[in-house]
Each structure stands twice: as structure tokens, then as C-alpha cells.
Amino acid sequence: MRSEPLRISILNAGGQADYLFGYISGLAQFSNLIIEVVDGERTVGKFDQFANVIHHNLRGPEHTSTDSIATKGIRLLKFYFKLICYPIQTKSRIFHIQWMNKFLWFDRTVLLLWYKICGKELYYTAHNINDRARDGSDTWLNKWSLRFLYRNLRGVFVHTQDMKTELLELCPIDPERVKVIPHGINNSMTPSELSSSEARNYFGFSEEHKLVLFFGQIGRYKGLDILIEAFAALHPDNPDMRLVILGKSKGIDYLNLIEEMIAKYGLEELVYKDFSYVDSDVVDKAFIAADCVVMPYRKIYQSGVIFLALRYGLPVIATKVGVFTEMIEEGENGLLVEEGSVANIASALTQYFNIELYRNLANRRTMIAQDSNQKYSWLVIGKRYLEIFNAD
Known part of the structure; x- marks a missing residue:
């Protein structure tokens, strides 16, 4: 029987803060567990409500637009020095890696081996099996470093059975080492008491409008261009339809394409867009105001947006x-849409605004939220993770 609490270090590398909060909240319910979060300034103070969580800000302050290249380089070297020292200093036996840092090949190989030399049991959540392949920028070095990573872990967590299948095709390892654990509900945000009308006022729209939302980081694989074309095709027969787009772009070329499409179809007055990082209060307004969120993705493994x-x-x-x-x-x-074509997205939007789900939206929203909070509870998911850590 273990005399001391189990210690787990969670290495987040500045990754998704919302997912990290949910995961920590699921683990922190167990008093016989000490959790060390290794991350950056963005999550400082985020876990203060949990008595058994310790936060290590190894990354230091966030970069600013005025930082010189030299300043950024020195800060990065300091961070990696602290990261290399950390496994020597911590009493944690288990390292659960959520995301990789700046230098992927180094993190997946040299840093990984260093953790093993320090006697750590390594687990990794593969939120994306191979995001370079998804983005059309895969290389042999990327594939090799991924295979090296997967072969040198005690366990890999994925969110769906399809992800497990894809991982094993990329890197044939013992299937028992790959565990399917679902993504949990986004519990880092609590919906405010704003009314739909109040939320819509912020975006310049009213209750008479049918409001469609696209939210999240913008990249070609997410198919925003498809949605804009579908919206433009539908608008002549649906003059009350409006679109809200919130999200930072992954590349200037694709962002320029989106801007050009909005101008080309004359949608400037019908689309509210913000391509910067938006505060949580704006996110709250968007999800209260919208009638639906559209995700016309060409390729995806998992998505935090659907849980929000x-x-x-x-x-x-x-x-x-x-x-x-x-x-x-x-x-x-x-x-669900069979494929991300303009015709299919347009057809799905037309269908949606003519079915009971939309006509009785106020009541259905309450039911959807209650059902989802139970089905994707972090309390249940946290228990599943801990069972695996204890069993190993």
C-alpha cells in the first residue's frame, strides 16, 4: 500500500488551457493525489481553488510584440534549462505530457529520453495523431520523431477509437498501451445570465436574425471558406441569416482568402468577424447569441469547440x-454533413432552421447542456486516468 500520495506532473507546454483546467478538475477530486502543473504565465492562478495542485511557471512571462529576437531567444533557452532541471527536482514519478514545446523533434526525442533517464513513467495525450499530415505539411523527420515518441511511452491516450486505429497504423505498438479516453466537457467557462437579445446586441444583430457561429482557430482544414460560400448562396432566399466569425488565423494567406471572399460576395454588413484573440466575455456572448455553431472541417481528430x-x-x-x-x-x-461541400453545408443549414431542434431551441439548449455535462463529466474521466496511473 502506498504510504505517500501519488504525485503526477502534467506538462502542458502552453497548450489548451480549457482542456487543462477540465483535466485538473477531474484529478483534483482525489485527496491522495498531488498534481504539479508545468506550464506558463497564462495558467498562473487558474488552479488556486484546488488544494492539491501546484503550478510551476517555467515558461516565464508571455512574449510581447515589442520583444526582440534576442530577448525571445534568451527566454526560450532559460525555459529549456528549467525544463531539463525539473525532472531532477520533482518527486513526481509520473509525467503526463499534454502538448510539446517549441522544438518538436527535440521534445519528442532528446527531452523524452532525458525524462526516462531520470526514472519518470511517461504518458502522452495525442490530441492530434499527426497534425502535420492533417495540415498537408508532413515530412519524414516529423513521422520519424512521432514514431520515436510513441514507441518510448508507457502509455498513450487518445480521444476516439478512430484515433487509436490511425496511431497504430502510423506506429505499430502494443495496442494495450493506447487507451481511449474521451475529451471532457469545457467546464472552464460558466455561461452567464445574459439573454440572447443582450448578447446579440454586442454583435449588432437582433432576435429576428438567424445567427450562425464559426468559432476557433482558423485554418484551411477547418473549412471556413466552405461556410462562407454556403452562407452567400443561402442569403438571397434567407435575408434574415447572419454570421459571426471569431478566431485567430493560423496563416495570413488563408486569412486573406477569407477576407476576399467576404468582400467578393458583398457580405460585409451580414458578417461580424474578429480574427484576434477574443476575451472570454465575448466568447460567452457569442455562444449565448448564436442559434447554432457550424464546423465544416475537412479533417479533425478532436475539437474543443464542440465541447464548449x-x-x-x-x-x-x-x-x-x-x-x-x-x-x-x-x-x-x-x-451531421456527409462531406464538407458548399451544397451539403447549405442544405444542412436550411434543414436546421426548419426542424424541431431549432423551433424549440430554448428548451432544447437546456436539455443538451444537462445531458452533455453528465456524459462528458471530468469527474468520471479523472477517475479513469487515475485508475490507469495506479494500475501501472
Whole structure:
């Protein structure tokens, strides 16, 4: 029987803060567990409510636009020095890596081996099996470093069975080392008491409008261009339809394409867009104001956006890729589209605004939120993780 509490270090590398909060909240319910979070300034103070959580800000202050290249380089070297020292200093036996740092090949190989030399049991959550392949920028070095990573872990966590299958195709390892554990609900945000009308006022729209939302980091694989074309095709027959787009772009070329499309179709007065990082209060307004969120993704493994939508009880229209096929129940919490074509997205939007899910949206939103909070509870997921750590 273990005489001291189990210590787990969670290495987040500045990754998704919302997911990290949910995961920590699920683990922190166990008093016989000490959790060390290794991250940056962005999550300082985020876990103060949990008595058994210790936060290490090894990354230091966030970069600013005025920082010189030399300043950024020195800060990065200091961070890696602290990261290399950390496994010697901590009493944690288990290292659960959530995301990799700046130099992927180094993190996946040299740093990984260093952790093993220091006697750490290594686990990794593969939020994306191979995001370079998804983005069309894969290389032999990327594949090699990924295979090296997967072969040298005690366990790999994925969110769906399809992800497990893809991982094993990329790197044939013992299937027992790959555990399928679902993504949890986004519990880092609590919906405010704003009314739909109040939320819509912020974006310049009213209750008479049918409001479609696109939210999240913008990249070609997410298919925003498809949604804009579908919206433009529908608008002549649906003059009350409006679109809100919130999210930072992953590349200037794609962002320019989106801006050009909005101008080309004359949608400037019909689309509210913000391509910067938006504060949580604006996110809250968007998910309260919208009638649905559309996710016309070309390729995806898992998505935090759908868990935020379900937290707010907001129906989702998405393509049949990744986690969407397992989470969206047709006509109950959204609609699935066979493929991300303009015609299919337009057809799904037309269908949505003519079915019971939309007509009784206020009541259905409450039901969707309640059902999702139970189905994707971090308390249940945290227990599953701890069982694996203890069993190993």
C-alpha cells in the first residue's frame, strides 16, 4: 500500500488551457493525489481553488510584440534549462505530457529520453495523431520523431477509437498501451445570465436574425471558406441569416482568402468577424447569441469547440470527421454533413432552421447542456486516468 500520495506532473507546454483546467478538475477530486502543473504565465492562478495542485511557471512571462529576437531567444533557452532541471527536482514519478514545446523533434526525442533517464513513467495525450499530415505539411523527420515518441511511452491516450486505429497504423505498438479516453466537457467557462437579445446586441444583430457561429482557430482544414460560400448562396432566399466569425488565423494567406471572399460576395454588413484573440466575455456572448455553431472541417481528430458548444447547449452542424461522428446525435444536438461541400453545408443549414431542434431551441439548449455535462463529466474521466496511473 502506498504510504505517500501519488504525485503526477502534467506538462502542458502552453497548450489548451480549457482542456487543462477540465483535466485538473477531474484529478483534483482525489485527496491522495498531488498534481504539479508545468506550464506558463497564462495558467498562473487558474488552479488556486484546488488544494492539491501546484503550478510551476517555467515558461516565464508571455512574449510581447515589442520583444526582440534576442530577448525571445534568451527566454526560450532559460525555459529549456528549467525544463531539463525539473525532472531532477520533482518527486513526481509520473509525467503526463499534454502538448510539446517549441522544438518538436527535440521534445519528442532528446527531452523524452532525458525524462526516462531520470526514472519518470511517461504518458502522452495525442490530441492530434499527426497534425502535420492533417495540415498537408508532413515530412519524414516529423513521422520519424512521432514514431520515436510513441514507441518510448508507457502509455498513450487518445480521444476516439478512430484515433487509436490511425496511431497504430502510423506506429505499430502494443495496442494495450493506447487507451481511449474521451475529451471532457469545457467546464472552464460558466455561461452567464445574459439573454440572447443582450448578447446579440454586442454583435449588432437582433432576435429576428438567424445567427450562425464559426468559432476557433482558423485554418484551411477547418473549412471556413466552405461556410462562407454556403452562407452567400443561402442569403438571397434567407435575408434574415447572419454570421459571426471569431478566431485567430493560423496563416495570413488563408486569412486573406477569407477576407476576399467576404468582400467578393458583398457580405460585409451580414458578417461580424474578429480574427484576434477574443476575451472570454465575448466568447460567452457569442455562444449565448448564436442559434447554432457550424464546423465544416475537412479533417479533425478532436475539437474543443464542440465541447464548449455543448456546455452552452448550442446545437452543432458538422462534417462526418473525427470525434463529431461519435458526439452528434442527428436532430437531437445537431446535424451531421456527409462531406464538407458548399451544397451539403447549405442544405444542412436550411434543414436546421426548419426542424424541431431549432423551433424549440430554448428548451432544447437546456436539455443538451444537462445531458452533455453528465456524459462528458471530468469527474468520471479523472477517475479513469487515475485508475490507469495506479494500475501501472
